[in-house]
Amino acid sequence: MPEEEVPRGRGRPRCEDSRARILDAGLELLEELSFAEITADAIAERAGASRSAIYRWWSNKDTVLVEALREAVAQELPFPDTGNLREDIRLQLENFIKLLTGRRARIFTAFVAAAQSDPEVAETFQRIWREPRRAALKAGLERHRGKQLRDDADLEMILDALYGPLYYRLLTGNKRFSDGYAEALTRIVFEGIANRDWFHHNGRSF
Amino acid sequence: MPEEEVPRGRGRPRCEDSRARILDAGLELLEELSFAEITADAIAERAGASRSAIYRWWSNKDTVLVEALREAVAQELPFPDTGNLREDIRLQLENFIKLLTGRRARIFTAFVAAAQSDPEVAETFQRIWREPRRAALKAGLERHRGKQLRDDADLEMILDALYGPLYYRLLTGNKRFSDGYAEALTRIVFEGIANRDWFHHNGRSF
Amino acid sequence: MPEEEVPRGRGRPRCEDSRARILDAGLELLEELSFAEITADAIAERAGASRSAIYRWWSNKDTVLVEALREAVAQELPFPDTGNLREDIRLQLENFIKLLTGRRARIFTAFVAAAQSDPEVAETFQRIWREPRRAALKAGLERHRGKQLRDDADLEMILDALYGPLYYRLLTGNKRFSDGYAEALTRIVFEGIANRDWFHHNGRSF
Amino acid sequence: MPEEEVPRGRGRPRCEDSRARILDAGLELLEELSFAEITADAIAERAGASRSAIYRWWSNKDTVLVEALREAVAQELPFPDTGNLREDIRLQLENFIKLLTGRRARIFTAFVAAAQSDPEVAETFQRIWREPRRAALKAGLERHRGKQLRDDADLEMILDALYGPLYYRLLTGNKRFSDGYAEALTRIVFEGIANRDWFHHNGRSF
DNA sequence: ATCTAATCGAGACGGTACGTCGAGTCTTCCC
DNA sequence: GGGAAGACTCGACGTACCGTCTCGATTAGAT
Secondary structure, eight states: OOSSOOOOOSSOOOOHHHHHHHHHHHHHHHTTSOTTTOOHHHHHHHHTOOHHHHHHHSSSHHHHHHHHHHHHTOSOOOOOOOSOHHHHHHHHHHHHHHHHHSTTHHHHHHHHHHHHHOHHHHHHHIIIIIHHHHHHHHHHHHTTBTTTBOTTOOHHHHHHHHHHHHHHHHHHSOSOOOTTHHHHHHHHHHHHHBOHHHHHHTTOOO | OOSSOOOOOSSOOOOHHHHHHHHHHHHHHHTTSOTTTOOHHHHHHHHTOOHHHHHHHSSSHHHHHHHHHHHHTOSOOOOOOOSOHHHHHHHHHHHHHHHHHSTTHHHHHHHHHHHTTOHHHHHHHIIIIIHHHHHHHHHHHHTTBTTTBOTTOOHHHHHHHHHHHHHHHHHHSOSOOOTTHHHHHHHHHHHHHBOHHHHHHTTOOO | OOSSOOOOOSSSOOOHHHHHHHHHHHHHHHTTSOGGGOOHHHHHHHHTOOHHHHHHHSSSHHHHHHHHHHHHTOSOOOOOOOSOHHHHHHHHHHHHHHHHHSTTHHHHHHHHHHHHHOHHHHHHHIIIIIHHHHHHHHHHHHTTBTTTBOTTOOHHHHHHHHHHHHHHHHHHSOSOOOTTHHHHHHHHHHHHHBOHHHHHHTTOOO | OOSSOOOOOSSOOOOHHHHHHHHHHHHHHHTTSOTTTOOHHHHHHHHTOOHHHHHHHSSSHHHHHHHHHHHHTOSOOOOOOOSOHHHHHHHHHHHHHHHHHSTTHHHHHHHHHHHHHOHHHHHHHIIIIIHHHHHHHHHHHHTTBTTTBOTTOOHHHHHHHHHHHHHHHHHHSOSOOOTTHHHHHHHHHHHHHBOHHHHHHTTOOO
16 A cells, blocks of 8 residues: 555656755754744754745745654553553563653653644644554453453443543653652553452462 | 842832733733744833843843743642542643643743753753643642552653643644543543552442 | 924923934934845844834834935035026036935935835825926026026926936936036036027127 | 858757847836836736746846847837928927827937936946937037037037037926927927027028 | 932833745756 | 646745833832
């Protein structure tokens, strides 16, 4: 399946390198500055491109940054499957924390901040990050329903309970996570969602 | 105790009414627009004041909004004390949800968004909202430690587990909370923090 | 009669000095460059002002130059009255040639050139320069009608015959005028307009 | 005689049709707009050509217009020879006025306007229009020197006296010429240049 | 009852970034 | 190799806010 319909019309083809450099420049700047502090000139200069090259492909400065964000977070973060639900959850949290404490953390905060006032950013965030992540986690949990996971588990609620604390700390706290944070959070939440009967019958503790 | 050292020199005294109108105007605008979209002119016009009146008393436009936010959220949100920890938690969540779904919700999101790029806003948010709220909740929980609350409960973690989901939904979700949201969240978290022994000895279920 | 209605409203008064400096800067630049080559930045920089100061008072760059032109040519160039019509004409041509060969010559050419495409410039040129000059000359000629000037003289035509060659040379020729140019032109035109009878009766040659 | 040295190398030959269409387009636009208002895109579009076709053969947009002007005014405007100098002059003025009031008038004004700031345009105007026209008129006048024309006639001056009023009116006036304009102008100028003695001896009045 | 000093509204000032437009160059495909 | 298409860099345009400033008018306490 072809990635995109490439009519390959006449004329000089779009300089794909420049597009990439512009997005990269936007991303780099997002690691240092907020949406509003980033100027079109700064993006152009860092990309070694011209301001008009930006406005040819993006309707305004902000959409460049939105697309940069989109590309940046497009990486997968698959829900693990060790057979042990508790461990799966802990690992998933661990991996996500790794993301949120890395170089790209500022990008997340910029993204969420921008989403508060720009519906397009909000929509993009939903579509390319939140929903895929939640869908994967939901599917992973669903596999265990009636077994390690309670029969009547409210998945939406569980997702909030797992992801919420991480975002909360990132956005309103000191942005630091102690070593045992994933384990500690798992400990609290898992009891509330685990199927006590199943563990009892299978002679396993949690 | 004197509120502030008022030397009360000569000259026309500050028009306290104008100060209040400016802050109110800022607050109103925050319910509609983001930090960056609000202009000094807009605040002045809505307040029926002049731009100079703003810059005379605040160093720049953003500090007006920060102060407006500060006054707006200065209201107390005390942790309840019914004797029943689970109920206290549920009520606290309920009350907070009420706040987050009211007219003032947008102010919270604006505040958090601005905090991502403006350290002063971040510091203010910490000092006047986050820390007081967390301190109250911590004290409320501490009263129950060793009794309804597990002996080894990690309060910081519990706070994250309770507040996190709410902020998460407000900032990255659809901003809506179902009727039973507080109850559902309580159900999940409470099992992980409750002192099972105490409830066993006291013949109470949770 | 007051020169201008000065309501002296509130607010900081317009910096008249800056206005003058901007117009002067425009004028200076007009001596070196064409309308199109002059940028708003160049005007602002030379005037020691900001671009916004320009756009606050003039709707666009060109209107600054138009006003500069207006002020520049506002000087009087009265028609002489020596009693001798031929000498009056020669002197008037001499004086105008002096203007057209001076530092300000380029301003005239710029003005006329701009008038070809900008109706506002054209209208301004008519109103503040062409018509006043022609009116003065007309009045001067009319005084002699029936005496030194033929009874049936067509003033509009005479004006064209006198001024036309000068503009023609300035705009399409080498812009240089020989020493005897005024005299030579007078010699040609005067015979065609002089009242031969009057000179005959008064025993004067021309 | 070969029109131009055409080495006729390999490859596709220049599309002469496109060249003509581009020049025509330029000319058409000059009838509506000024030099500065005409864009390369507009020329290309109206010519049904591409911008590259323009820049392949002309160094820049303005040279296209200059060449268009050159071709447009290349038409002859020969000085008549009826044997009667006064009538020759009147006819020449009449013909020129016809040109200046026709569809192509705007081209003249555009040309002269552009010449004020672009030396290349000025030089072209001199070479292909002004000098040839003046040379023809000079030759026509010279034929009569010592006869109908005064012996000491200053031809340069006479040329200015005849053409000047027309350009003056076209460039700075209302661009309209009354029906008897040529006659009226001739009347004024002719007396100043006619050889009174010759007419006296030949028993002719003027 | 003045005088004095700080406030208030109004609005001009120098800056900085925006997004648009046109110029002239360059790079591809198609003939 | 010419021609159309169209992306590229560059630079000026006119707009919108920013935060600063300078006015006249106002308003109290101090004299």
